[in-house]
Amino acid sequence: MLTERSISELGISIGEFGVLVSLSEHGPQLMVDLAKNQAITQAAITGIIDKLEELGLARREPSKTDKRKVRASITEKGEERVGVGMRLYKNFVENATRRTSLRDMNFVLKFLDGMLEAAGK
Numbered sequence: 001m002l003t004e005r006s007i008s009e010l011g012i013s014i015g016e017f018g019v020l021v022s023l024s025e026h027g028p029q030l031m032v033d034l035a036k037n038q039a040i041t042q043a044a045i046t047g048i049i050d051k052l053e054e055l056g057l058a059r060r061e062p063s064k065t066d067k068r069k070v071r072a073s074i075t076e077k078g079e080e081r082v083g084v085g086m087r088l089y090k091n092f093v094e095n096a097t098r099r100t101s102l103r104d105m106n107f108v109l110k111f112l113d114g115m116l117e118a119a120g121k
Contacts, residue, residue: 010085011055015040017085019048020057020074024082028073030063045072057081 007014015038022037023029029037035045049072052058057078063069074082097105 007085007088009088010081012051012057012081016048016052017082019045019072020052020078020082020085023058023072023074024079028061028071031060031070031072034072052078 007017010017012020019034019038022034026037031045031049032042034049035042038045040048049058049060053060055077056075058072058074060070060072063071
């Protein structure tokens with residue numbers, strides 16, 4: 001998939017990139033909450049944070065209120081990687097839609113609106 005290939009230029013998976021984006025947008029999060037927000041298991045989020053820590057993109061720290069809980073946060077290097085990834089994604093979307101007609105884009109938007117409406121959102 002082209003988007004995944006674009007994100008792989010960052011040296012991380014699309015799932016790892018999603019976790020970085022979440023940490024960037026929402027700030028430090030408890031690992032358990034981060035797993036829920038990403039709809040993955042706690043074991044999976046542990047593995048992702050392990051990899052992101054190895055790369056210097058995220059870090060763990062004990063919760064200030066409950067030392068049994070662990071909070072994940074993004075590093076400055078991680079923020080830089082998110083910025084690069086967002087530019088790659090923007091370029092991908094621009095290139096993918098450049099050849100798409102306005103009529104086709106309107107069709108897709110109406111389709112997505114219908115899906116959201118059907119889902120009750």
